[in-house]
Amino acid sequence: MTGAGTGLDVLLFVAAALRISVPYTLASLGATFSERGGVINIALEGIMLNGALAYVLGAWWSHDPWIGVGAAVLAGVATAALHALVTVVFRADQITSGLGINLLAAGLTKFILTQVFQSSSNSERVVGLPALHIPWLGSLPGIGSVFDAPLVPITLLLILGGHVVLFRSVFGMRLRTMGEHPEAGATLGLSVGAYRTLGVLASGVLAGLAGAWLASEQHSFTDGMTGGRGYIALAAMIVGKWSPWGAAAACLLFGAAEALQIGLQGSRFPNELLQMLPYLVTMLALAGWIGRAVPPRAVGVPYDPEDH
C-alpha cells in the first residue's frame, strides 16, 4: 500500500468515526443537560427509538425529511416529559423510570409499526435528509463530505451552544445548582422542579434528534434500531465528565470503535467478536481506563421540599 493510500484510509476512517459518533454525541449532550440538573436519564434509549420512528412517520406522510426531524424532536420531548413527570413530579426512582420508558418505547414503536406498516420489524423506505454543502468545512480534504449531512454541522453548533448555555449563562448556572445542591437553588426562590424538568426536556430534544439521524441515515425504521446507543451515550457522558466537549470527545472514541468494527468486516477477524467492540470499549472506559469522574452531587436524588 502506498503512503498516499494509507493517508486516505486514515481520513476515511476519521470521516466514518465522525459520522457514526453523531447520534452518540447528540444523546450524550442531552444526558449532560439532564444529569447536570440532577436527573439520571437512562431513558435516552427509548427517547431515541421514539424519535427514530417519529422521523420515519413524519417523512413518510409528508415526503419532507425536515417534517420528520420536527416530529422526532416532538416525540423526544414528549417521551422526556414522561420521564420528568415520573421523576420530578412524582419523585420516583430515576433509573427505574428510564428503564420503564425504554420498555414502553420498545413495545410502542413495534405496536405502531404493525398498525401503520403491517410489520412489527421494519417500516417502508422513507427520504433521508438532503446533503447541504457547507462552504469552508465542506471543502476539507477527505473528511469534508461528512459535513454535507446537515445534522453534522448542527451537532457541532449544539456542542458549542451547550457548553455556553451550561457554563456561561445564568440558566446553566442555575441548572447546575439543581444538580449539585438543590436546597441552595430553592433558597434563592428558584423552582427546583422547573429547572430539572427543563434539563430533562433538553435531553428529549437532543436524543430525539439523534433518533432522527439514525432513521434518516437508514431511510427506514427497524425494530430496536438504537441497539444500546442510548446507554453508550450515557457512558460517554460519564467518561466525558458531564461536560459537552468531554462527552463529544468520548463519543468520537465510541464512533471510532464502531468504525473499526465496520472497517474490519469481511476480514479474517470473526464478525461476532467485532460486534462486541463498542460494548467492550464502553466497559473499559467506565472502569476508569480514561480517568475517574465525579458526578453532580445530587444526581439521582429526588428533591422533596417536604424534607427541608
Place this chain on the structure above:
Amino acid sequence: MSTAPLAAGEPVSAGARDPRRLLLGVAAPLVAIVLALAAGAIFIVAIGQNPFAIYGLMIGESLGTGYGLGQTLFKATPLIFTGLAVALGFRAGLFNIGAEGQIYLGGFAAALIGSAFTGWPPALLLPACILAAAAAGGAWGAIPGLLKARFGAHEVINTIMMNFIAFALVSFVGRPLFEPATVRTADIGAGAALARLSDWLPALRGSPANMALVLALAVAALAGLLIFRTRFGYALRAVGLSAPAAAFGGISIGRTQALAMTLSGAIAGIGGVNFVLGYKHFFEMGFSGGTGFLGIAVALIGRNHPVGVVLAALFFGALSYGGLVINQQVPRELIDVLQGLVILFAISAQQVLERMSRRLA
C-alpha cells in the same frame, strides 16, 4: 439470624409486621396493574376493538383452561428466576439489568453440557446442566459486580453492555456447534430433560410447564432464607439501605455487592433450563425473548420479596400467554407496552401512596 437495628426503617421487610406498611406494599402494585390495564384499554379502543372482550379472552384462555394455565405456568417460570435475580440486586442497592444476557448464557451452557455428555446418567447429567447454567449466569453477573466493587463502574450500563456481548458471544461460540443451517444446538441427552408437570397433573396436558417451576419455587424459598435469615443477607440489605452505614458497621460494601451480583446472575442463569431442559431440549438463539428485562417489572411489582416475585411472575406469565392468544385481534406488542406502563405506574403510585400515608399519619 442477626438482630437488625437497620431493619426498623426498611421499606417492606420479611414480616412487614406493621399492617399499614403491608397494605401500602400491596396497594401500589395493584394500583399500577389496574392503571396499566386501563391505559392498555385505550390502545385497544384505538385500533377498534372492545377492551372488555380482549381482556376477557386473555383471562379465559390463560387461566380458564388446564392447557392455558400450564402455558401461564411455563411463561411464569423463567420470570420467577429473573425476577428473583433483579430483586436480589435491588436488595443490595444494585440494578441488575443483565438478567437477559445471564439467562441466555445459562440456557446456552446447559445445552452445551447436556448435548456433549449425552451418555451420562440423569443423576449426573441433570445437576451438571443446572450447575453449568448457574455458573455461566453467575460469571456474567460477577463481571459487572467486580467492576462496580473495584472501579465504581456504573452497573446499569455495564450489565446492559454485557447483554449485547452475551448475544454476540453465543453466536460466535455457537456457530460451529449449531445444527447445519439452524441457530440451535444438538438435542440434550435424555438424562438432562426435566419432566413435564402434566406427568403428575393430567389437567395441564399439552402445555410445556415442567419441573423447572418446582426448581424456581425452591430457589425462591432459598433466596428468601438467604435475604432474611443469614448474615450475608443482612449485609446485603444493610448495603442496600445505606452503604456508608453498612461500612461503618464493618460490612465490606465491595465484596457484598460483587457477591450479590454473582448470585443474582447465577439465579437468572438457572432460568435458562426452563426452555432448554424442560421444553425444547436444545438451545436456540433468541430464546430468552425479553424475560430478563421483564424480570425488572416482576421484581418491582413483587416488592423485591420472593413471595411477591412468584405472584408477580404468575401475573406477567398470564399476560405473556394472553398476548399470544389475542394476537389475532390486537398485536401482541400491546403486552410490551403494558410491561413498561406497569413499571412507570408502580414507582409513581408507590411515591404518591407513601406521601398520602405520611399525611394521614
